[in-house]
Amino acid sequence: MATVSPSECETFPTWAYALQLPHDARAARVARVTLRAVLAGHGMSQLQETAELLASELVTNAYRYSDGPAALRLRGLGGDRLRVSVWDTNPHIPPPFDNRSQPLCPVPAEAAGGRGLFLVRHYAENWGGYPLGDDLFGRGGKLLWCEVGSEAAGQVAAA
Template identity: 75%
Template sequence: MVTVSPSECEGAPTWAYTLQLPHDPRAARIARVTLRAVLAGHGMTQLQHAAELVATELVTNAYRYSTGPATLRLRGLDRSRLRVSVWDADPHIPPPFDNKQRSVPPRPAPPEADGGRGLFLVCHYAQVWGGYPLGGDLFGPGGKLLWCEVGVSAADRAASGA
């Protein structure tokens, strides 16, 4: 189910879309298609490359490290900034989203490593990022929420391949 909620914040229009994703290997592709449509609809295509990269990584990790569904939330903060958030049921928050080294981006993975590059890329292309645990209760599951913000300067880096 996709929802949108427009509002006004400091005179700039803001909006939010929420996409429920099943535990399915196609979830990242569905998230990218939705993201492209949302950004095009709001005239923010300059953010597409960086936003696709971070959304794909966060949704893919939710699929790989969780056993249940995930939720993608896209929120326009102003005309040139987007917040991408992903919820999943796994409570473990990976570094650097765990706030222990928030100001220090992770180091690149060694060339011989099979993984470890995705969150490095997220932190390279995002302007800020974070994560927090969500406690479960009678009204819903727990898990975690990872988020990052992409702006025009991060989008410029993604478009140039830097």
């Protein structure tokens, strides 16, 4: 019998929650409610405004630009850091997530949309996306993610 202990470098335990979302206009609201509950349960309510905006934008993007289900994953990274990931069935990585080296350009004021992922890039401490290959169940698609922490807390309210 062997005893396994956590790594000494892990001062905060990590956790993860996953939520399956149907292709439904109400999915972003359900994701926000779930996010609030998770953050409150882990004593991370200071991240709520920023994380809620970013999760809502990612889920809304999944609903608007894919025709299948989506999934939200919330993962505590230790301390007061959170990773929000959204999977959807469309493999296309949209701008500005398709080129991390491009500077963040403003969206024209007269544009009807296109601000969501720019908001994610602006308010997230880190972000990214990648296409997923088809698996045995034919569920390729893409994963877009972002991270928020104490540095991002309150930025949305201040703006």
